[in-house]
Amino acid sequence: MRRALAAWERFYGADPLHLLALVGCFALVAAVVRQVADDPSWWWMLVWFVGAIVAHDLVSYPLYALADRSLVLGRWAWRRRTGATAPRVGVVDHLRLPAMGSLLLLVVFWPSISRAGEPVLLFAAGRTTEDYLDRWLWVTAGLFLLSAVVYAVRLGRAAGTGRP
Template structure:
């Protein structure tokens, strides 16, 4: 097996898993080919890839980089070291809110009100934007509480180690 790893570069199970993924993707493509909306699905997929990779990824990479640079700048200015980074306490609620907003966008925007009324029996008068904002606020509040607890525990640890 050493010769295989030297030639291929990874474990044979990696090759097997990769071949399985290609087979699954091929089966999905073959299932879509006779479908008349396959071209529409392919256009949507291409637009999603282009929209994410060329537009959204640079934007949230820039936002994340600004968080990391702010942490670095605080470390350079302050004499106290950063014991608990706030970066992940901001990343998680932003990611959760963005994911909920993306998944539920048709309902939040009101575009799927008729379908929702038919499927769930809920009236289209419910304000889903305010509910999404409340969930977003709850995510940030929970993250802030966890951050405050971690800061408190870190301060207690510093005091006990200083004694």
Template sequence: MAAFLRSWRRFYGENPLHLLSVLGCIALSGYVVSLVYTDPSAIWLAVWFLGAVIAHDLVLYPLYALADQPLTISRWARRRYGPERPPRVPAINHIRVPALGSAVLFLIYLPTITGRGEDALRFTSGLSTAGIWDHWLLITAILFLGSAVIYAVRLGVAARRTARDGADV
């Protein structure tokens, strides 16, 4: 069995369960497409999905990979300091996660923020778009504040652990 798994990994590059899960995702996607196929707007759904994939892979991914470079460069620069540096708790994900959450919410609320979706919002919920921009800014501030609090707690725990380990030596 171990020899089979080694040869499988050499041939496929991953565990057989990976292939099984990918095939399951494809089957689930096929089922969803079969449900939507009878809808007359299914062609526009496919066009939208294809456009979203192209926009993400060719436009958005290079942009946020480029925006992530200062974070990774600063992390690389911090590793070059001597042993007297403060406890190491990487801050990179404490910046990435709220930024990603804020960006996703901005894309979701973009029609209402720009005022183009006011008719649809008023029809579906009875609300107006007044204050949507302020709410998005507030949610963004809360995401970054929560991430900063979690980072501060992690720094405190790391400093306490470093002090304790230094006292034991």
């Protein structure tokens, strides 16, 4: 029995319960697919399902990586050229974090900011989102301002104590 189990784990790579759990998962997904297959718009559901994965894993993620790598490379080049050393209070996060917050809001509220939802909103609720781009810009400005204030405070404290 024990030898059979060991042979199974050598072949499969995990214990049998692992396979049981995964089979359960696939059975549930298959049951959902069977239900959805009756829907005339199943094709669009599949497109959006796969599209969400592709957009995240093959578009967004490489963009994050690219932004991060160019930041590191840019900083290295800057320090090499100017001979600067690491500052006592790092500035990178004070630019990167408000930018991330702003981008997060842009992505989540894209249907409103881009006014994609506006026709239905106007018809159903009698409202528009015409100034939502301005609103997003104001929020973005606020985030950068907040970050700048925190940076100034940290700089002041670093100067006061002589250490970061």
